Amino acid sequence: MALLEVENLTIAYKTRRETAIAADRVNFSLERGRSVGIVGESGCGKTTLGMALLRLLPSNGFVKKGRVTFDGMDLLSLPDTRMQRVRWKRIAMIFQAAMNAWNPVQRIGDQILEAIRTHDPKITKAEAVKQVEQLYELVEIPADRIFDFPHQYSGGMKQRAIIAMALACSPDLIIADEPTTALDVIVQDQILQKIKAIQKEKNIALIFISHDIGVVAGVCHEIMVMYRGKIVEAGRREEVFEVPVHPYTRALLSSYLTIDGVFEIRDKQSPAPPCTPAEPLSKELCGYVHLCPHASEACRSRPPQWREITPTHKVLCSLCR
Amino acid sequence: MPDTPAEPMVQIQGIKKTYSEDRSLFARSAQALTAIDGVSLCIEKGEVFGLVGASGSGKTTLGRLLLKLEEIDAGQIRFQGKDISGLKGAALKDFRRRVQLIPQDPYQSLNPYMSIFDTVAEPLIIHGIRSSEARRQKAAQALDAAGLSPAADFFPSYPHQLSGGQRQRAAIARAMVLSPEFVIADEPTSMLDATISFTIFKLLADLRKTQGVTLLFITHDLAAARFLCDRIAVIYKGQIVESGLSEQVINNPGSDYTRALINAQPRFSFVNQ
Amino acid sequence: MNFSAETRAACNTAAAKRSYNLQRFLDGWALFYENPVGKLGVFLLACFGVMALISYIPPLIDPMYHPMTGVDPWISNATGPSAKHWLGTDNLGRDLFTQLLTGARIAFMVGISAAFMSIVFGTLIGMIAGYAGRVTDAALMRFADMIMVMPSLLVVLLLASLFGQLNIWIIVLLIALFRWPGVSRVIRSQTLSLKQRPFIDMARVAGASHMRIIFRHILPNVLPMACLYMTFRVTSAIIVEAALAFLGFGDPNTVSWGMMLQWVWKTGHMFQAPYWLLPPGICISLITLSFYLIGRAMEEVLDPRLRKEENFE
Numbered sequence: 034m035a036l037l038e039v040e041n042l043t044i045a046y047k048t049r050r051e052t053a054i055a056a057d058r059v060n061f062s063l064e065r066g067r068s069v070g071i072v073g074e075s076g077c078g079k080t081t082l083g084m085a086l087l088r089l090l091p092s093n094g095f096v097k098k099g100r101v102t103f104d105g106m107d108l109l110s111l112p113d114t115r116m117q118r119v120r121w122k123r124i125a126m127i128f129q130a131a132m133n134a135w136n137p138v139q140r141i142g143d144q145i146l147e148a149i150r151t152h153d154p155k156i157t158k159a160e161a162v163k164q165v166e167q168l169y170e171l172v173e174i175p176a177d178r179i180f181d182f183p184h185q186y187s188g189g190m191k192q193r194a195i196i197a198m199a200l201a202c203s204p205d206l207i208i209a210d211e212p213t214t215a216l217d218v219i220v221q222d223q224i225l226q227k228i229k230a231i232q233k234e235k236n237i238a239l240i241f242i243s244h245d246i247g248v249v250a251g252v253c254h255e256i257m258v259m260y261r262g263k264i265v266e267a268g269r270r271e272e273v274f275e276v277p278v279h280p281y282t283r284a285l286l287s288s289y290l291t292i293d294g295v296f297e298i299r300d301k302q303s304p305a306p307p308c309t310p311a312e313p314l315s316k317e318l319c320g321y322v323h324l325c326p327h328a329s330e331a332c333r334s335r336p337p338q339w340r341e342i343t344p345t346h347k348v349l350c351s352l353c354r
Numbered sequence: 355m356p357d358t359p360a361e362p363m364v365q366i367q368g369i370k371k372t373y374s375e376d377r378s379l380f381a382r383s384a385q386a387l388t389a390i391d392g393v394s395l396c397i398e399k400g401e402v403f404g405l406v407g408a409s410g411s412g413k414t415t416l417g418r419l420l421l422k423l424e425e426i427d428a429g430q431i432r433f434q435g436k437d438i439s440g441l442k443g444a445a446l447k448d449f450r451r452r453v454q455l456i457p458q459d460p461y462q463s464l465n466p467y468m469s470i471f472d473t474v475a476e477p478l479i480i481h482g483i484r485s486s487e488a489r490r491q492k493a494a495q496a497l498d499a500a501g502l503s504p505a506a507d508f509f510p511s512y513p514h515q516l517s518g519g520q521r522q523r524a525a526i527a528r529a530m531v532l533s534p535e536f537v538i539a540d541e542p543t544s545m546l547d548a549t550i551s552f553t554i555f556k557l558l559a560d561l562r563k564t565q566g567v568t569l570l571f572i573t574h575d576l577a578a579a580r581f582l583c584d585r586i587a588v589i590y591k592g593q594i595v596e597s598g599l600s601e602q603v604i605n606n607p608g609s610d611y612t613r614a615l616i617n618a619q620p621r622f623s624f625v626n627q
Numbered sequence: 628m629n630f631s632a633e634t635r636a637a638c639n640t641a642a643a644k645r646s647y648n649l650q651r652f653l654d655g656w657a658l659f660y661e662n663p664v665g666k667l668g669v670f671l672l673a674c675f676g677v678m679a680l681i682s683y684i685p686p687l688i689d690p691m692y693h694p695m696t697g698v699d700p701w702i703s704n705a706t707g708p709s710a711k712h713w714l715g716t717d718n719l720g721r722d723l724f725t726q727l728l729t730g731a732r733i734a735f736m737v738g739i740s741a742a743f744m745s746i747v748f749g750t751l752i753g754m755i756a757g758y759a760g761r762v763t764d765a766a767l768m769r770f771a772d773m774i775m776v777m778p779s780l781l782v783v784l785l786l787a788s789l790f791g792q793l794n795i796w797i798i799v800l801l802i803a804l805f806r807w808p809g810v811s812r813v814i815r816s817q818t819l820s821l822k823q824r825p826f827i828d829m830a831r832v833a834g835a836s837h838m839r840i841i842f843r844h845i846l847p848n849v850l851p852m853a854c855l856y857m858t859f860r861v862t863s864a865i866i867v868e869a870a871l872a873f874l875g876f877g878d879p880n881t882v883s884w885g886m887m888l889q890w891v892w893k894t895g896h897m898f899q900a901p902y903w904l905l906p907p908g909i910c911i912s913l914i915t916l917s918f919y920l921i922g923r924a925m926e927e928v929l930d931p932r933l934r935k936e937e938n939f940e
């Protein structure tokens with residue numbers, strides 16, 4: 034059984050005006066040592082999904098249905114105290130914009146120490162300091178900078194310190210939510226290399242969230258494209274890049290500027306490979322229909338279906354040859 | 355003067371800008387930080403000029419100096435041949451009409467309490483266009499040109515009702531409504547996803563073609579700079595390390611720093627093209 | 628973008644394109660009204676509003692019910708409640724119930740006008756200090772500090788004893804003059820952070836004048852906070868007026884609750900006429916409580932951390 038299995042996860046937010054579904058019937062599984070990237074436009078529900086796995090949704094958010102199984106445990110029904118132990122120790126999260134969340138008047142080292150010692154009261158201070166030193170070596174920050182204040186770090190260093198903190202308890206799974214979005218290309222590249230190396234070395238499973246498909250491609254084995262709360266395409270990285278099928282994925286890729294110009298989709302021809310019809314996901318029509326260049330009458334009247342292009346590559350779309 | 359070449363839009367000579375770090379309570383040292391350290395540049399009329407550099411290299415500071423939002427400590431900035439350092443009163447207002455900014459963060463750069471019409475029409479009011487009919491017409495034109503049409507539908511909206519891309523278009527409409535001659539775009543798409551930023555780039559290229567505006571495009575993304583710019587300057591720690599035609603800079607980078615920037619671009623080597 | 632696709636779609640229908648301010652007001656009001664604290668405050672305040680309105684009626688029925696000059700010819704001393712005088716009369720035979728009603732009117736007048744004036748001063752000065760910065764800021768804030776540490780009640784008492792009895796409007800003005808510094812501090816710090824927001828730079832780039840930036844861009848953004856402070860200032864103005872009146876420095880031509888208390892005290896009925904002492908005392912407590920409750924509920928509406936679904940980034 035895979036390390037993490039997510040089945041039919043549906044998450045909603047209750048507001049005064051409505052109960053809005055933010056993530057709709059999400060399915061995936063993740064093995065130890067593998068990484069999956071979630072891409073999609075701002076507001077499509079990426080953060081919501083990550084937060085729900087850790088049961089850290091804001092007070093008005095709730096899981097409507099679905100199961101999350103982590104290492105044999107049903108995370109959604111785990112008692113709070115046990116969930117507390119799973120968080121950070123076994124599943125660590127790098128929160129969106131976390132590098133701006135360092136307390137400005139407390140030294141970064143002290144903040145990491147405090148976190149380590151609250152989660153493991155038995156550890157002595159000297160041991161904890163030793164541990165922080167090792168972590169800093171891993172993320173390549175000189176040990177003499179440990180006890181600096183946040184403003185003395187550059188943005189990239191702050192983000193690396195966040196990664197160090199996430200690694201403190203050697204978790205089995207890391208959820209990284211836009212870990213490089215605020216950084217420039219050079220620092221971003223360094224951090225991505227770091228994450229990739231650590232993940233490989235320690236055999237950690239990784240969920241990597243970003244709105245930048247190029248960034249995700251550099252890190253992840255698998256890619257899930259999300260649009261308005263639904264996963265619309267999922268597959269191995271090579272499959273998604275070489276034979277992107279969903280019109281939104283294609284738009285995302287064909288407007289991606291690389292240094293040599295616009296990214297060229299190799300499979301220029303048809304967005305619809307042969308496929309076997311399957312059951313529709315729900316009664317709802319496709320959410321991309323208003324922007325989709327391939328929208329047909331069928332798309333406006335029938336809900337899209339999951340189609341298997343290869344055993345590892347699936348698409349939620351009505352198009353079919 | 356029929357034979358002299360056209361005057362450059364902007365000429366910058368050896369400008370410097372230093373921030374003293376006393377604003378921070380916890381600073382270890384009270385030393386000054388030189389954000390711009392002797393930059394000289396020349397931006398020709400009608401071109402798209404790219405300013406590329408990593409975070410903290412001084413790109414935004416340079417833009418703010420050109421916009422006269424901050425004063426230079428040394429050197430000279432000439433706009434259409436005239437030194438801008440002493441501009442005051444009517445001359446400053448005239449400068450403000452000719453030079454505009456497209457901001458970085460579409461979520462922060464529009465006043466949440468002003469409707470899109472008020473936002474786009476504000477520069478017109480400031481620059482003395484009295485007739486409300488004329489204002490409506492100009493605002494509508496600007497919104498249309500920025501791809502928000504039909505404009506009348508967007509007039510009563512407020513920023514929070516628009517998507518990030520739409521907000522950025524509104525900001526572009528506001529910048530273009532006075533038909534400025536020189537526009538500074540400071541990382542205009544860093545907050546937007548690829549599909550949306552691509553359309554914004556195309557819009558900027560279009561505006562340059564149709565309205566002949568000169569553009570200073572600030573970015574840390576060489577791919578975007580290459581797509582949009584005629585010439586590129588690479589800035590590092592407040593100094594220009596390299597400049598030239600964009601193709602030339604990217605194909606034959608002359609400095610290690612430019613090479614590092616190029617190497618850090620995401621690549622898709624796993625795709626068998 | 629931090630709102631759902633459905634909301635976004637809804638915003639694009641013409642009907643939903645209501646003005647931003649109106650929409651925010653309605654949302655805020657709904658949130659406010661869901662809060663039992665706010666509801667109780669509004670209920671209490673509405674009661675006092677009704678009292679203030681019907682205070683005009685009794686003197687029309689019979690001049691005997693005029694709160695100041697009306698005297699019941701049959702009564703020569705303080706008497707308890709009766710059918711004719713629901714709350715009884717004071718020692719001159721004046722009807723306590725009409726006095727109480729009139730007191731509500733005065734409390735509103737004093738509280739709201741003093742609070743309004745102090746908010747206007749405080750907001751203006753706070754915005755100017757925060758926006759101008761440097762010397763102006765330092766000078767204005769030192770000035771505010773000076774006024775803040777001044778024992779205001781004492782100064783007013785001093786003035787009153789120098790110039791004899793003070794007119795009620797002078798008292799209102801004095802309260803306003805002493806109560807703006809707290810507001811101006813809050814508004815100043817809000818202005819300081821607003822000044823860093825890119826849309827202020829955008830206004831400068833467009834060539835907007837300082838006046839325009841302050842009144843068109845900063846003011847609407849600080850107005851909600853100013854309104855919140857207004858409710859707290861109403862409370863403090865009512866208490867100061869009552870205290871002044873009780874100490875004998877009120878306007879002798881006005882019937883306020885503080886004046887009523889002062890009359891009980893001065894005529895020595897403090898412990899003999901609970902029907903005279905208690906109603907104004909309770910009213911003062913309840914009206915200050917009601918504004919306080921409203922302020923707290925408004926604070927919850929305005930505190931962005933408590934309204935996650937209205938995230939404007």
Ligand SMILES: Nc1ncnc2c1ncn2[C@@H]1O[C@H](COP(=O)(O)OP(=O)(O)OP(=O)(O)O)[C@@H](O)[C@H]1O
Nearest residue numbers: 373387389407408409410411412413414415416574
């Ligand atoms: N008001 C200020 N006071 C002090 N230092 C400042 C100020 N504004 C900028 N700086 C410093 O000047 C340097 C250049 O900053 P600038 O914002 O121009 O960089 P940038 O190239 O625009 O970076 P980014 O890509 O992150 O936008 C930075 O080190 C920054 O910390």
Ligand SMILES: Nc1ncnc2c1ncn2[C@@H]1O[C@H](COP(=O)(O)OP(=O)(O)OP(=O)(O)O)[C@@H](O)[C@H]1O
Nearest residue numbers: 046055075076077078079080081091629630631935
């Ligand atoms: N507390 C909340 N209450 C109501 N709706 C919310 C709340 N938090 C998020 N949402 C809505 O849920 C949707 C998904 O939000 P989420 O933060 O998961 O997006 P995201 O994909 O992480 O976007 P970004 O790239 O901007 O971080 C959005 O439409 C958002 O408006």
Ligand code: SF4
Nearest residue numbers: 319322325332350351
């Ligand atoms: S289902 Fe139809 S409208 Fe939706 S993405 Fe596929 S082709 Fe486009």
Ligand SMILES: [Mg+2]
Nearest residue numbers: 079080081129
């Ligand atoms: Mg997010």
Ligand SMILES: [Mg+2]
Nearest residue numbers: 413414415540
């Ligand atoms: Mg910048």
